Amino acid sequence: MDTQQITKEEVEETQKTASDAGKWYIVHTYSGHEDKVSKSLKQRVQTLGFTDKIFDIIVPTRNTIKVSQGKKESVKEKIFPGYILVRMILTDESWLLVRTTPGVTAFIGAGNKPTPISEKEVEAIQKFMKMEEPLYKAAFTVGEAVKITDGPFADFLGTIDSIDETKGKLKVLVSIFGRETPVELDFLQVAKL
Template sequence: MDLFEQDDQFKGELGDIEPDANPEADDLSLEFADSGVSEQTEDGRAWYVVHCYSGYENKVRHNLEQRIETMGMKDKIFDVVVPTEEEIEVKEGKRRTVERRVFPGYILVNMILSEESWYVVRNTPGVTGFVGMGNNPTPLRPEEVAQIIKRMEAEAPRIKVTFKPGERVRIVDGPFNDFRGTVSEIDMERAKVRVMVNFFGRETPVELDFLQVEKA
């Protein structure tokens, strides 16, 4: 699955693969031999997506890290990550940088999958399941992991876009400061927005940076 075309697509794809439903099942003979062997390293490590309560990702990470420590699982579970990236938002004409979770409701766990390690992760408070088919977690592909890391390590913060075509916005910077207009086009690649502004009685298109406008 390609997780990175859009965050919404990522969540939609995960929605098609149910988290495992029964953490207390007596039969834990999971089919680990078929759990994406090609995505594992030579020692069996792989990254897995774990579903948790949205808004509690950092708490779940803390809970899991404690369990790894107290249950002696450092040789099976190596890293727990909440993917985040910096984002610039404009509110009331002021810019601020905030940390945004890339995939709300999900954490990433680097581990060697076994019945024991599965049980430790799955029964962590706040965890609702692995992403996979039934009790068979599906590891991320190496290119997916690389893309997540790239987003997390990006030097330039993303710009939060709170408007869409057809909506009214206010210009907060530049020669048209405090003018209001209607968004006609958004260019995500160039981080530009075209706004139709009434200028001397005529609708005039003005191209602006995302940070120069906010919702009216």
């Protein structure tokens, strides 16, 4: 009797080939509902048996540090508010499943036809999401008047000259002895007027 035994490696290879066949599409959602749509879509894929057509759903986010009321707070910020990425094999049924998910407004594409994005674009987005060093989210703008709250220039008033979000630093022009002098300060050392 001649029977074929399927090995674990063959099953994994088949699954890998199936997921490689899918392409990435951008789906527009109501802004602020990305996580809810992602969770709902994942549940619908499982419940309705579309795991062979829809493989991956990503809400592109990035860790940032927000300075609010003098405190640093790590926050996950949406890179593309109102959009999620879906890796899928596009069929009428898979399109309908995604399109009828509550909170989804449309696929991004030409006319009514969804257009896939390149693998390079997805890799760039994923690389950006995984970058280790979080960015500081500045609550300040260049030219804004601020009061220095800490350090040797405490209680001085100044104007923001430049913002470095990667370091969480501001360059503030402070009037000392009648001259504008640039002073580098941490986001936590200044307050808006």
